[in-house]
Amino acid sequence: xxxxxxxxLAQLLFVVFGVTIATFSLLHLVPGNPARTLLxxxxxxxxxxxxxxxxxxxxxxxxxxxxYLTRLVHGNLGTSVYYQSxxxxxxxxxxxxxxxxxxxxxxxxxxxxxxxxxxAATREGRIxxxxxxxxxxxxxxxxxxxxxxxxxxxxxxxxxxxxxGGYGAGFGGHLDSLxxxxxxxxxxxxxxxxxxxxxxxxxxxxxxxxxxxxxKGLSATRVLxxxxxxxxLIPTVSVLAVNLGYLLGGTVVIENVFGLPGIGNLMLxxxxxxxxxxxxxxxxxYAVVVVFINLAADLAYASLDPRVVLGR
Amino acid sequence: xxxxxxxxxxxxxxxxxxxxxxxxxxASASRMPGQHLKGHATPVRGGNLVIDIETPQQNFDVNQTSxxxxxxxxxxxxQTLYINAPDGKxxxxxxxxxxxxxxxxxxxxxxxxxxxxFSTGMPMTSRDVAFSIDQALNPNSVWAFVDSSIKSVxxxxxxxxxxxxxxxxxxxxxxxxxxxxxxxxxxxxxxxxAEFFQHPIGTGPFELSQxxxxxxxxxxxxxxxxxxxxPYLNSVTYVxxxxxxxxxxxxxxxxxxxxxGAPFSLLSSIKGAGYELGVFSSTRIDYVTMNELQxxxxxxxxxxxxxxxxDTAAIMKAVFFGYGTPANSPLMPNVNFYSLDPALITYxxxxxxxxLAKSPYPHGGFTIDFIAGSGDPVQTSVSQIVQxxxxxxxxxxxxxxxxxxxxxxQEQSFHFGMRETYWTMDIVDPDEWVSFGxxxxxxxxxxxxxxxxxxxxxxxxxxxxxxxxxxxxxxYAEIDKLVAANAPMVWLxxxxxxxxxxxxxHGFFVYPEGNAHLExxxxxx
Numbered sequence: 024x025x026x027x028x029x030x031x032l033a034q035l036l037f038v039v040f041g042v043t044i045a046t047f048s049l050l051h052l053v054p055g056n057p058a059r060t061l062l063x064x065x066x067x068x069x070x071x072x073x074x075x076x077x078x079x080x081x082x083x084x085x086x087x088x089x090x091y092l093t094r095l096v097h098g099n100l101g102t103s104v105y106y107q108s109x110x111x112x113x114x115x116x117x118x119x120x121x122x123x124x125x126x127x128x129x130x131x132x133x134x135x136x137x138x139x140x141x142x143a144a145t146r147e148g149r150i151x152x153x154x155x156x157x158x159x160x161x162x163x164x165x166x167x168x169x170x171x172x173x174x175x176x177x178x179x180x181x182x183x184x185x186x187x188g189g190y191g192a193g194f195g196g197h198l199d200s201l202x203x204x205x206x207x208x209x210x211x212x213x214x215x216x217x218x219x220x221x222x223x224x225x226x227x228x229x230x231x232x233x234x235x236x237x238x239k240g241l242s243a244t245r246v247l248x249x250x251x252x253x254x255x256l257i258p259t260v261s262v263l264a265v266n267l268g269y270l271l272g273g274t275v276v277i278e279n280v281f282g283l284p285g286i287g288n289l290m291l292x293x294x295x296x297x298x299x300x301x302x303x304x305x306x307x308x309y310a311v312v313v314v315f316i317n318l319a320a321d322l323a324y325a326s327l328d329p330r331v332v333l334g335r
Numbered sequence: 336x337x338x339x340x341x342x343x344x345x346x347x348x349x350x351x352x353x354x355x356x357x358x359x360x361x362a363s364a365s366r367m368p369g370q371h372l373k374g375h376a377t378p379v380r381g382g383n384l385v386i387d388i389e390t391p392q393q394n395f396d397v398n399q400t401s402x403x404x405x406x407x408x409x410x411x412x413x414q415t416l417y418i419n420a421p422d423g424k425x426x427x428x429x430x431x432x433x434x435x436x437x438x439x440x441x442x443x444x445x446x447x448x449x450x451x452x453f454s455t456g457m458p459m460t461s462r463d464v465a466f467s468i469d470q471a472l473n474p475n476s477v478w479a480f481v482d483s484s485i486k487s488v489x490x491x492x493x494x495x496x497x498x499x500x501x502x503x504x505x506x507x508x509x510x511x512x513x514x515x516x517x518x519x520x521x522x523x524x525x526x527x528x529a530e531f532f533q534h535p536i537g538t539g540p541f542e543l544s545q546x547x548x549x550x551x552x553x554x555x556x557x558x559x560x561x562x563x564x565x566p567y568l569n570s571v572t573y574v575x576x577x578x579x580x581x582x583x584x585x586x587x588x589x590x591x592x593x594x595x596g597a598p599f600s601l602l603s604s605i606k607g608a609g610y611e612l613g614v615f616s617s618t619r620i621d622y623v624t625m626n627e628l629q630x631x632x633x634x635x636x637x638x639x640x641x642x643x644x645x646d647t648a649a650i651m652k653a654v655f656f657g658y659g660t661p662a663n664s665p666l667m668p669n670v671n672f673y674s675l676d677p678a679l680i681t682y683x684x685x686x687x688x689x690x691l692a693k694s695p696y697p698h699g700g701f702t703i704d705f706i707a708g709s710g711d712p713v714q715t716s717v718s719q720i721v722q723x724x725x726x727x728x729x730x731x732x733x734x735x736x737x738x739x740x741x742x743x744x745q746e747q748s749f750h751f752g753m754r755e756t757y758w759t760m761d762i763v764d765p766d767e768w769v770s771f772g773x774x775x776x777x778x779x780x781x782x783x784x785x786x787x788x789x790x791x792x793x794x795x796x797x798x799x800x801x802x803x804x805x806x807x808x809x810x811y812a813e814i815d816k817l818v819a820a821n822a823p824m825v826w827l828x829x830x831x832x833x834x835x836x837x838x839x840x841h842g843f844f845v846y847p848e849g850n851a852h853l854e855x856x857x858x859x860x
Binding site for chain 2: 053060062063065071106188280
């Protein structure tokens with residue numbers, strides 16, 4: 024197991040290297056100069072040139088890339104030219120917001136999906152099953168920014184039980200602020216989870232080992248939870264992991280609607296202002312987080328299914 | 336970019352939804368400069384004001400920043416010798432109390448206000464003032480063009496400062512009111528420049544208390560502020576919220592007391608009580624520049640034809656939802672020496688055709704690249720309207736949507752035919768705009784159009800060096816007339832700043848240059 028984790032972490036190095044090359048080249052290939060963006064419309068060419076030189080952006084690209092890698096190896100993600108601030112500290116403030124939001128969203132997704140899938144699978148082919156399979160799809164079909172705004176209007180303005188966006192203050196405040204964004208995320212994750220869990224549950228419930236369990240005289244609840252559900256968790260975990268990775272890239276929309284100062288907002292401001300170090304670092308962060316989510320999913324696999332042995 | 340599209344969609348589609356959610360912004364009349372809100376009784380001390388702003392403050396380094404959020408926040412922290420008055424046209428003494436000028440009009444002596452302290456408690460003296468203006472003279476500063484007339488600045492005794500100009504310079508007082516000339520402690524209080532502007536210190540009503548970049552910025556009362564009793568507020572917190580619908584929801588939900596950039600699309604549909612609507616007259620002028628390095632646009636008849644063909648009134652109505660007014664001068668009404676310009680070209684398709692007939696391209700038949708920021712609703716709308724209107728002259732407009740950062744780059748390297756943009760004033764003297772926008776000798780190539788008219792250049796210099804107000808007014812009228820006739824830009828129009836705020840916020844007023852004097856703001860219970 025340990026060897027497996029070490030191996031996967033070693034692969035991470037290659038991923039990181041690949042991502043640095045890709046983002047660095049993409050960013051520098053498209054036109055746009057951060058000095059020009061910072062100085063704005065009232066600046067003339069002369070001032071732009073001076074600042075470009077001051078920031079070292081006039082150096083040949085391979086030299087700039089090498090400087091970037093050297094900094095990275097030392098744990099320095101560079102400096103945001105937009106904010107004149109170390110990228111490390113910007114990310115340190117923004118990343119927890121996004122991760123907490125995703126975590127709460129995933130939790131809500133699972134909390135909604137498990138009972139719904141159980142209900143649907145045990146009533147396979149009946150009206151409850153059809154309703155459960157159809158209704159959440161509406162959530163999936165609505166764009167997240169729309170869902171977010173509707174939730175805000177309903178739960179922050181009409182019935183004032185949650186704050187109208189923002190990140191709040193203190194742990195309780197943060198948690199309170201993340202409920203509606205979490206629900207918005209779950210609108211996307213729940214339908215996917217329900218469908219995949221239901222399908223696996225139906226398959227499990229019709230399989231021989233369940234028939235054997237029933238024949239042993241086990242109670243229906245025990246059969247359902249202990250034997251069927253446990254088996255369905257494996258595909259569910261991978262579906263959730265894939266979707267969380269996908270959602271990570273889509274958080275910018277949800278953060279925008281809720282006014283959350285997360286990594287998506289940081290990334291968008293970075294891209295719009297050609298804040299090279301910010302965009303490079305956030306992309307890298309995305310890659311690393313996605314790799315870790317997948318690793319966590321694989322580890323969860325092993326603990327859920329004794330047949331899965333990692334590292335062979 | 337997707338987000339911008341989303342925001343636009345949301346503003347339009349969700350208006351009704353937000354209304355049913357209970358948001359009601361009281362539609363009060365648009366406020367002209369100088370017309371302050373009527374205060375309720377006496378101001379109350381205390382309160383923590385939360386302002387939702389559109390984009391985060393980015394950088395306070397006065398040599399680099401051109402970001403309005405940073406400038407307007409910096410205005411609360413640091414002050415200048417003279418400041419703009421609420422009418423946007425006149426000046427008031429601030430850290431200076433008076434000045435005298437030598438007979439040859441080159442040497443200005445300023446008497447400083449006594450008893451002024453920085454927010455650290457250190458008294459402000461002439462040494463601080465001389466240092467502050469001197470650091471702003473850096474030729475690589477983005478604002479160097481405003482201070483270009485200043486030759487030297489020296490302290491003369493503890494409470495007098497002498498400024499010597501290179502030539503007689505009428506706009507000097509207005510130039511000194513630029514935020515970049517605000518007074519900071521001598522030698523940045525011993526810090527490096529970079530360190531200092533991470534946490535700037537000044538004599539203003541507020542001091543910087545906490546700044547989590549991109550997330551929030553909090554100012555607290557400067558305990559040493561020199562105006563007795565002010566400011567009233569204990570603190571001001573700026574929270575960047577880029578989505579305009581979310582800002583409206585935050586105001587309604589009590590998360591924000593003031594919101595910047597209340598969407599014009601919603602203002603007219605929202606009638607009723609509950610919230611104050613702040614539509615403040617600004618110095619914004621929108622226009623379409625034409626690159627005179629490109630052949631058809633180098634011809635004045637072609638440019639005039641294009642100007643005649645663009646229905647500016649329709650554009651202002653479409654883009655600013657009835658809150659904009661079509662331009663009637665290359666200057667904006669809230670700047671000194673503005674006057675209605677009879678030579679300004681206004682929409683007339685028949686005349687457009689006549690003008691084009693006089694040009695080497697009597698039947699059109701050429702293509703112009705119109706570059707626009709892909710997420711910018713104003714630029715994209717204007718480009719599409721201009722495209723439709725120029726088609727009537729058989730001029731084909733090819734719209735190239737690109738990232739906003741790229742638009743500026745293409746503009747400044749002259750890889751474009753036309754583009755839409757706007758200007759807002761930072762000082763009360765028209766010289767800032769006129770020298771940047773129309774003076775071909777200035778480094779800005781007449782606002783990146785390469786418009787060159789030696790007569791205009793001469794008049795701009797003359798206006799800078801003339802002290803008689805009536806003579807200057809005549810000179811600017813002459814400049815306006817020439818520029819209007821040469822049509823280097825299609826002048827679209829003027830638009831206000833739009834804010835909405837809670838009814839318990841009093842004294843909130845935005846100056847035409849865009850800053851609000853928050854020392855006058857107070858909150859009732």
